[in-house]
Amino acid sequence: MSLIDEVNKRRTFAIISHPDAGKTTLTEKLLLYGGAIHLAGSVKARKTAKHAVSDWMEIEKQRGISVTSSVLQFDYEGHHINILDTPGHQDFSEDTYRTLMAADSAVMLIDVAKGVEEQTKKLFRVCRERQIPIFTFVNKIDRFGRNPFDLMDEIENILGIRAYPMNWPLGINGNYEGIYDRTTSSIELFAKDMNHGQQKLASAKGSADDPAFKALLSDDVHRSLVDDIELLDAAGDEFDLKKVKNGTLTPMFFGSAMTNFGVKLFLEKFLELAPKPQPRKTKEGSVEPTSEQFTSFIFKIQANMNPQHHDRIVFMRICSGKFEKGMTVTHRQSGKPVRLMQPQQFLATERTMIDEAWPGDIIGVFDSSSLGVGDTLYDGKRQVTFADFPTFPAELFARIRAKDSLKRKQFLKGMTQLAQEGAVQIYENPGSMESYIVGAVGQLQFEVLEYRLLHEYGVTLEMNRLPYSVARWIYSETKDYKELKNIDSAMVVKDHKQRTVLLITNEWQANWIVERNPDFIFCQRPDELPLEDN
Template sequence: MITNEEILKRRTFAIISHPDAGKTTLTEKLLLFGGAINTAGAVKNNKITKTATSDFLEIEKQRGISVATSVMGFEYAGHKVNILDTPGHKDFAEDTFRTLSAVDSVILVVDCVKGVEEQTRKLMQVCRMRNTPVIIFINKMDREGRDPYELLDELEKELNIHVRPLSWPIGIGSTFKGVYNIYDKQLRLFSANKTKLADDVVAIADINDEQIDGIIGSKDAEKLREDVAFLEEYYENFDLGLYREAYLAPVFFGSAVNNFGVGELLDTFVKVAPYPQPREASQREVRPEEQPFSGFIFKIHANLDPNHRDRIAFCRVCSGKFERNKFYYHTRLDKKIRFSSPTSFMANEKTLLEEAWPGDVVGLYDTGSFKIGDTLTEGEKLHFKGLPSFSPEIFKEAVNKDPFKTKQLDKGIRQLTDEGVAQLFVQQPGSRKIIGTVGELQFDVIKFRLQQEYGATCDLHNLNYYKACWITSDDKAALERFISFKGSSIAYDKDENPVYFAGTAWELRSVQEAYPALKFHFTSDFKFEAVAQA
């Protein structure tokens, strides 16, 4: 067993939200309060031209949205904090889903003006599926938003989870003056600052201290005392066990763009959030304190540094100690690989890493050996669960526009689909390339990155398919007959698994009834475990 000290100090979490709730801004401000950066670039402030620290792809800088998962780490209050900033846009939900497999808890950002939105509900469902502990940060309190009590009721009703406020706003919109930390029973007041930490911090431990009246006014001070007294009486005491079991969501209020409420969130988070937890493999449960190293690849990113055309695989350490220059066993390829230049991250800034512990995310330079879901161990044959590909919803054929760039196009499409941006299916004869995604925005990203990073251009022609299903059968002859008969509707994924393209829901039901010996899979989990039905 390894030392528990390194495990207990780590906090690895994802920040998730509906688009434009302020997720990337909050990520930057956590880095600012954690001392990882000195100046934050406000995403939507025209006076500040620097783009967000965690948005490093060119298309992200141009559009002001996150379309890739960023990984950032820093030390704070004796803890090692690892943040995974996820795409907020629904078209990149699959990337977010995979990222949630690599974290131990989540901060869910909610816009105080809009409240619970469509993507908020979907993300919460994924968290509940995984029993992931959730802290809710109600953002943009500097805007004229909803009543805090109304928001708490909506969170419980719409997200189907009990809530417990651990901070409380003083005013809202034009009257917003800061937040009171209920968990630590402390009030810290300072001037709003969009880029740096304020120097004029006033910390008051007693809510009945008359200093508060002088700073925020007697009316607001009295309202704060009444609100806090009501909350303490109405809500039960915060139960750490219920939070970590994902039955209870602590709620914090603030304005990330102005730094209000972020310090209270971070201070409480490192105290209550879970340290690295056990991970389920198909073979057994893997505990973080086990001596042998194990980890899995949850994301791959090509051209993180466009000048070097590198390819990085993101590995979540699950157990043991990762060490540079040590050989590790790649379970899918059945061979050992040594990593001479593993890295840690601050967005696109990389630092050479000598060792890593459970909860850490390690960047591994990859020459094409890794796929999402791959496992590394010290020799044991393991495969970690929870990283499937899903059946796409939109299909387009990639048609090369420049015959002289055929190799670049082929390489670009394969690398981008290896990252999980989309799925690639190849249909014969002619090696016809079909790209499948869950949203249109992914195609914009693919075309943009193909041109920017590989110098390749292509047209994307719409294909009217209803669903793509992986097909398997215990009856090899039956599977071969089906593939032969339905040849024009069959393609192969990047692992050479046959995939059936159904034109309509009726057509899919018909073939399922006509070919009972075949199994139709709607996720790629069939490769490692029992059939996953839709």
């Protein structure tokens, strides 16, 4: 196939939601219907001992939550699909944001009983800022839920995006029996699920006008369907693919990931409507996916995917050109050549070695420590620089060290690798070689850090929380940080690029320090610093 043909068949998307909306379960069922797996796992594993493929870390299996993004790839009906399953918990928002940078569209999951929740709003805003097309899947309609019209109103009023239902649930008051497909005017009735969603759900499908199907519906359900569709057709938005692609209209689907209710219909319609790989902005302009020049950026690093070998995998999004095994590219940040060896694609931790890949694909390569999150790789003489990823400001801080001084080497290695992943923010405290200052967005990040250092590096931590909630990067053209005034209650630390950071008790204290140091620039994120110090 030509480069253009390969680009056209790719679909790369992220799945976002509030915690416990069923995001990882939906991912699992897309794999099931796509033929990538033959038996779907349960995230919480109440009815089965099989865990979800995308929750591959031991701590994810134990807690039933996703704490890191997963990459899953498979082929379906002429499409090559790259799914990015993101953590839903707000403590891992930075990982989710980086993952969204690698996606061309997003699937937003909403719980039918809870509607638009707080974390959904935050993730939606990130998608809106990047003008990512958004597809909505209203999940858990096998349970009692809210009226579909109320959910449409909530999406439109709270998120500010119009919704166009592609299908409509058949039933009354949350007791649903099937789905009406608006695009084909057909009804699909689902059999009772007795295997807890582990296998594809049997269904019967036919025209809404077929007397045989009308007979299977009660008079009340049939009358409700007719009334709802008439109202949607008369008062609802018209479908406009241009509005979908610019992020102002979201196609809306109803279903249940747990029981596979409506999943196949969603998958097929999504692949039909979702965008192919899109152009990417760079500091030099933009890169078209059909350009012959190979370009990519690193959005994720994962240490110890194989605990026995303590490997370090760099995940990159290919933006243009053809990738070939063993090719040598330029690492933009260092200017040095890098040979990309042992390239692989993933089904979570299951790996397949590949010889080539194309724009839109997510691939992993082995790396010792030279590459970092946000770095650009390209071939040819034309320089390319993809924009840096913003850093979320930490709000919790702690001093950590290894309890056993004999484990210092493992402690330093573990902290270095986990910092490169972006699992936590790590600062050096001048004058202390035995401990680090760690910043986190939420408490769960500390718990994951402690768990991973113990189980992946054999290090037991001693952790002491610090009384700070604000970090400020500082810069001055003429003065040294030692000339800062009134910082007795703050702590001076260095980030991983040796930039000076002040840890401050609260916002009021931060404003007080800023007012008394007019010769310094104070920034909430390092990417806000002047270029020469960034």
